[in-house]
Amino acid sequence: MRDDLPWALVVVFVPFSLVSIGGGPSVFAGIQHQVVDIRQWMSSSEFVGLFAISRAAPGPGSMLSTLVGWHMWGFSGAVIATLAFFLPSSVLCYGVVRVWNRYRGRPWHTAMEQGLAPVGNGLVAAGVISILGISGGGVVSWIIAFGAAGLLALRPKLHPMILFVIGAAVFVGTRIVMP
Template sequence: MMLLLRLFYEFAKIGLFAIGGGMATIPFLTKLASTTGWFTETDLLNMIAVSESTPGPIGVNTATYVGYHIAGFQGALIATLGLITPSVIVILIIFQFLKKFGDSKYVKAVMYGLRAASAGLIAAAGFLVAKVTLFHPEAWGTGNVMALFNGRALLVALILVYLTRRFKSVHPIAFLAASAVVGIVFHFSM
C-alpha cells in the first residue's frame, strides 16, 4: 500500500510541475529514476521510445509504464491517476480564473512566461535523449575523440533531420516506424 501511495505522490508532483506536455515530464522522470531506483536512464529512454510510438500522451504512457513496471496493474492505474489528477484540478481552476481575468496584461505575461518554461523543459529532455543516444560521455578522457560519438546513431539522426525537413508532409509516425525498422535491422542497442 505504501508503494502505491508513493507512486501516486511522485507522479502527482510530476503532473503538477511538468508544464508543457509529455516531453516536459522527462527531466522529472530522470530525477525520479535517480532518487527511487525504480528504473534506469536506459529504461527511461526505452519508455520514451515506446510512449512516443504508441497512441496517447507521452507523460501518461510513461506513468502507466513505470507504474506497471513497479506494481503491476494497480501501479499503472495509480501512477496514471497521480500524473493526471493535478492537471485536471489546475485546468479547472485556470479555466475559472481566465473567464474572469483573461484579458489582463499580467495574466498574458504569466502565460508567456509559462511557454518559455515549457520550452526549457522540453529542450532539457531533448538534450538528455541526445546525450544518452548520440554520445558516449564515459569515453571522455580516453584520448580517443571518435569514441565519444555513437556513429550509427548520429548518422540515423542526421538522416532523419534531413528527411523531416525535406518531406514535411510525411506524418511523424512514418519516421518513427522507419526508425524502429532501422534499429531492428542494424541491431542498434544501448
C-alpha cells in the same frame, strides 16, 4: 506509507506532477532517481526499457508513469500512477485556464493573448530544435521533418499517418543504403 503498496506510487508521482514545469520530461530524471536509486523498485536498465516503450507508443511521453505503475503493481498500479501523475497538475491548470478564459474579449486579455502568442510559438520552435538535436538521426531527421512540413504546406489536409509511413520508409531506406 509502506513501499509495498500501490499507494506508494501516489507519494512518488504527485510531487513530480506539481513541479513538472516545462512538461513531463523535465522530471523524468528525478523519477528515475526515486524509483531506481532511492526506492529500488527496478534496475536502471529496466527504467530505460520502460522509457523506450513510452517513446515507441502513441500519446504523451508522460505515459512513462503508467509503465512504472504497471511494472510494480500491474493494472491497478498503472491506473494509480497515471492518475497521480496527470491529475494534480491538470487540476491546477484547469483553475488557471478557467480564470484566463473568463476574461476573453476584454482589451487587456486580447493584448495578453497577442503578446503571449509569439512567445508560445518561440517555445514550439525551440522544441523543434531540441527534438531534432537529440534524435540519433542527424541530418536525415532534419530532412524528413522539413520535408513533412513542406508536404503539409502544399496539402494541409494530408493525414499525418501518411507522413509517418513516408518518414519511416525514408529513414529505414537511408540506413540500409548508408549503414
